[in-house]
Amino acid sequence: MQNVLSLPLPAAAPSRLSPVEVWQKLLSYLLQRHYGLELNDTPFCDDIVIQEHINAGVTLADAVNFLVEKYELVRIDRRGFSGQEPSPYLRAIDILRARQATGLLRCRRNLSAHLILRTAFPYSIPDLSSLLTPGIMRLPSPAGVFAFIRTKIMQTKAELLTDHNELICSTNIERIVTGRNAALKQIEAVIHQLEEISCLTSSIGGNTAEHWAMRQGRAFDCWLMQSMDKSLPVIARNIDRSIWRDLMLKSGMLSLMDAEARNQWAKDLDEGDLPAISKANILSTFEQLHHNKQEVFERGIINVFKGLSWDYKTNNPCYFGKRIIVNSLGKYDKWGFSLNWGWRRDQLADLERMLYLLDGKTIPDNRHDVSIRFMDFVRDNPHQQVFEDELFTIRYFQKGSGHITFKRLDLVEKMNDIVAKHFPGMLPAK
Structure with a gap:
């Protein structure tokens, strides 16, 4: 029989950081990264002071705001990390402050809070895994996190055209066209099925879908309730309009236009003749836009000048x-x-x-x-x-x-x- 003493000892469980240590690490990171201030130069270098603030229910955001006002700090990374990458933590805090929120709320004791943090803050933060301890760290509220995510998405969409994103990936185009055509086929099948159901209910005295499928006062305002020859072209046009708008936004072309040009483009999109979404139409349209992008930008300069x-x-x-x-x-x-x-x-x-x-x-x-x-x-x-x-x-x-x-x-x-x-x-x- 194997000697018990010869068996390897079980690995010691990693120690979790105390709430005071969590505060010190995060506060030190925020102050040094965004304001160039060392934690040792503030009252929060003392463990007792931090513990008193935790006991009093003071949030991490409140602590940062207090130090900013006390020392009249100025963000050194307003344009982002080293002038390149936007700051995720202070960006979220800015949004929460703008909405007059109380700051960072207590972490939900479930996995979704961890996933939200991972999604919203995919940047390297020291000892992040050890900080994800329910009840110790205070995380942004879901509303604040989602507001931050929307901001990041909008900022990505507004990026300047560069050599690596001027052309839309051909696989994305094929995915868009395939998805659009598949959606229209399913919509067509839904309309046919509604027509068959309407015939059935009408034959037994239950009236047609225009009456029993619509809310009172809103009859006949849904294209799915209209005949196929009327509804499908309109639905296809509405889908195509949204796809063209999304493609223009993601391509960066709208950022080259001045306000007048963007308003005119939106009007043409709503009222003008719209090419159907297809691979050939997308490629030809954006090839022409890419060819004319300098002219579009210069026209924006001239309109501002005038x-x-x-x-x-x-x-x-x-x-x-x-x-x-x-x-x-x-x-x-x-x-x-x-x-x-x-x-x-x-x-x-x-x-x-x-x-x-x-x-x-x-x-x-x-x-x-x-x-x-x-x-x-x-x-x-x-x-x-x-x-x-x-x-x-x-x-x-x-x-x-x-x-x-x-x-x-x-x-x-x-x-x-x-x-x-x-x-x-x-x-x-x-």
């Missing part, structure tokens, strides 16, 4: 200068200054978009473009009159006008080169 006010001496009708003065940028009333929501807002966002494209950077999501940041600043600083941003400075006045000063004159020169191309002979000699 929309500027030329009532003042600093605005030259022939080129972009270091500063432009825009009339009716906003309005001033008893509540203070506010941005005019409409074409002026679109122009400001278009101007930022074009500068980002010329600089080869990813375009900000439209929920966080310069117009949103500008209004947030005005709301939070009612007594200020100067808004500082990465690309320009905006000085706004009670009469509603705004002075926009460019910070990147190299990008202004690139815009002027495009203006000179479309309006030869207008630019003065350098």
Whole structure:
């Protein structure tokens, strides 16, 4: 019989981190990564202080917000990790703060919370596996996580066209076409089956599907209840319209357009003749769009150029200068200054978009473009009159006008080169 003493001892179970250690690791990671601050330089370097905050129910987000306000910290990674990858943790916290949430909520004691975290935060975080302990770590609420996921998706869709994503993968095209055709066949079968059921119910006095399958007051408003020759073409067109809209969004072509061009494109999509979704139509359409993408982008620059006010001496009708003065940028009333929501807002966002494209950077999501940041600043600083941003400075006045000063004159020169191309002979000699 084998000696019991010779048997290998069972491996010791890995020790789980205490709540204080979890706080220290996460808080240290957040502060160092996003604000360049060491945990030892804050009151939270003391284990007793952290334990008191945990006992008092203070969340991790609250702790970060407290340190940001106490030390007047400035995000060093606002453009992302090393200026490249957007920050997942602080992005989620920003969303939760924007929704006036209380911060990070207690982790659900089930597997779904772990899966949500893995899905929403696929980035490398130190000792993440040991931190996933129910009841110890506080995770974002599902609403906050899903809001973050939607933001990431929208940001991905708004990326600038580059060499690796200009062409749509042929396998994706085949999958789209095959799925669309299969869906239409199933819809056709559903319509036929409804017609047969309607005949059956009608023959026994139970009336047709238009009466028993629809909610009261909504009769005859479902295409599935119409005849095949009427319903199937309309359904196919609606599906094709949605597919074309999704393809344009994912291709990045919409990001090259100014607001006016995007509105015109949306109108044409809803009202114009729409080519059916097929491999040949998709390839030919995007081949033409790819061929004309520089023209689309330049037209956006020209539309922004034409929309500027030329009532003042600093605005030259022939080129972009270091500063432009825009009339009716906003309005001033008893509540203070506010941005005019409409074409002026679109122009400001278009101007930022074009500068980002010329600089080869990813375009900000439209929920966080310069117009949103500008209004947030005005709301939070009612007594200020100067808004500082990465690309320009905006000085706004009670009469509603705004002075926009460019910070990147190299990008202004690139815009002027495009203006000179479309309006030869207008630019003065350098």
